[in-house]
Each structure stands twice: as C-alpha cells, then as structure tokens.
Amino acid sequence: MTSQGWNAPDLRKRNRAGILRLVHRQGDIARNELALALGLTKAAVTILVNELIDDGLIVEAGEQAGARRAGRRKIALRIRPDAGLILGVGIDAERVQVLLADLSGAVLGVRNLPPPRALPHAPALGESEDGIMGARIAAAVYAAAAKLAGGTGFSALGIVGAGLGVTGRVDEERGVSLREPRLWSAPVALREPLEDALKLCVSVDNNVRALALAELLLTDARSESPAGLLFVKYGPGVGASWTMGGTPWPGAHHRSGELGHTVVASEGPICPYCGRVGCLESLVSAHALELALGRLEGGPKNHAAKRFGAGSRTDELCELLRLRDSAAYERLASRFALALGNAIELCDPTAVVLYGTPFRQGPLFDEIARRVEANERPCDIRRSAMDPALPALGGAALALERFFADGGAACSARI
C-alpha cells in the first residue's frame, strides 16, 4: 500500500483474498453474492473469479440448490482442495508434530517427533541456545516434511506455505518464541531457521491462537464462523484465544488469552509459570491432577502414584479424579467454569469452544457448560470439532491464512 492509499496490485490482491476467504468459508457461493458481500461490482468479481479459476484455485460446482426459483442461474463456486498443500508444525512439551494438509484441512500425513530438547543436534549455526535450538528444530522439521513429501520437492508437490504453533508467549510478527520455560530458558527465533530450511514462508504464532484460527478455517464450523470466538484449550495446561471477526488477538504484549493464569482460588501451590497462587492452571493442570491423585494414593512415593507420571493424559487424570474424589472433581469443574464465566463477562463472545482430550468424551464438558450456562449468558458453548491428537493443525491454519491473505499466491522464502 502506498502512502496515498491502495495501489492497483494491492487492491487486486486484497480483493482476491476477500473472494478466496468467502468461498472457502461458505463452500458454495455465487458471483453476485460475492459482489454484494465484498462491495465490488459484478463485473469486477467476474474478472477476479475467472482469474482464480484459470489459476486452478476455484472451481464451478454446479447450480446452487433452489437458485432457479430466484430467476437467473447461480453457479456455486468452491475452493479446489487440491489446488495447494500446506505444511503445519506444532511444538509443545510433549512433541514436535509435522503434518501435510490440503486447502480444506484434510490431513494427508502426520509425523510425530520428540520434544525440542530431545531432537538430534543439528550442525551448529550459532553459539547461543537460541541459534542451536532453532537449527535443531528446523533440521528435524525439514527431514519430517521431506518424508511426508515422499521425495518430491516442496514446490513441485504444490506446498504453498508453512505455519508453526508453539506453546508460550510468541511475537508473531518476528516469528520468535519470547518465553516458554517448559521448552527453553531464553527467547528462540523460529521463523528464520525454518524459512532457511524449508525455502517456504513460515508463519509463527502461539499454539492456542493458531488452533483458534484452525477452528475457524479448517473445520465444518467455518460456514457459521462466530463473530466473537473464545477458544479454550485444556491439557496439559490451560490456554485461550480471543478471536474477533476471524482474527485471533495477540494482545499488546503477546500475552492475550492467559485464561489459565487468572486467579480462581485464594490458596494453592505457587504457579511455576506466572508465580501466582490460585491461578486456574496451577489447580487443574495435568501436573496438579497427578499430585492430587498421588496424595489420594498415599503420597508421591507410593507405587500407584507413579502410574500418573509423565505421559498421563489429562482426560485420564480427570476421569480418575471423578471416580476417586468427587468433591475435588466438582471443584475442578467449578473453577474452570468460574474462569470461563469471567472471560465471558469480559469478552461477550458469540461462542465458546472447548478443545482438548478432557472435553472429547466423558462428563467434564457438560459439567462445566452447565455451570457456565447457569449464569444465563447468551453464549453458545460447544466442543471443538478438531482432534486434539493433531496440534499441528494450528500451524496449517496459519499457513492457509497467509495463502489467502496473499490472494492465493504460493509464498517461497529465500530461494
């Protein structure tokens, strides 16, 4: 954009982006509906849609149902799912995950790698922990992506971009993990080494913000995309993302969405992440549940307590707590509902989506929703449509958003 306003190529890109986003979201939309929604003339939409059809990004999918009754034929437009592939990466304390998906979010392949500190050492590209860790991750992701690509070059295969969601505080503009004590002790630049290794543009953001975007872009919920979405992830910790008009808000200091570190009790252990007493995560995290169950079993040295050690899934721990200490389980649901209720009061969202293994099955979702709904807020609370075993979908959504924002142009970096 120039200082005087939009120039012609910028306008064209912006309008192509608008069309791609709307067609993707609606999955079945006619040219005149696009013109109306985007404030463009029908002639301008026709030119741009023809371009996108010629580029292979959009296809005509037959006549819209019921369109004849309205008079003129209306041809539905759809994104071609195989018009491009996106590479998603997810990093948390349990693993690095790399997946390949098409533009509809259908997953074509997944590789799970060890967590960052357990990755093999790459040839050192820097002396600092930052440089070494970034290089290790980039080398491992490249190797996994190459296996997913089956020996075909990334651009030849049609990969149009990559995205990475990582736990902790992230500067999404610079692609740097600012703080994640569970993974590293200093900031780690991630975008630059990944772009160097993959020769693709890589968008980087906090994992929960990335997953909120995936909920909006890569699931069937996209056709009814809520104007204001509060997306909450549980397991092993608690995180959230506040999304307005389809864009997750990172916060003025990259700290938005720390629902897990809002205080819901006057006592409890000191949280190792925020340093407070009584924050939600310190009371309901997988680690907190392990400790609670260990105490029930007679102390952390008790043999039975070791069963709840590293690797226990948060959903299994919640279920054990429900069976063995119903009062503690009720407190968990009440504290979660209290934090959610406060967030709903603040944000007034259209919908709250709960993501993570504890909400997939079992009664916890209903227990929490019932308590929040008791506040009589006009807010739809629902389960996420995404499989918690695929955290890298968040990275894929970042890549797709970038692809659309660029008007459907593949983004290659540093070739």
Ligand SMILES: [Zn+2]
């Ligand atoms: Zn905390």
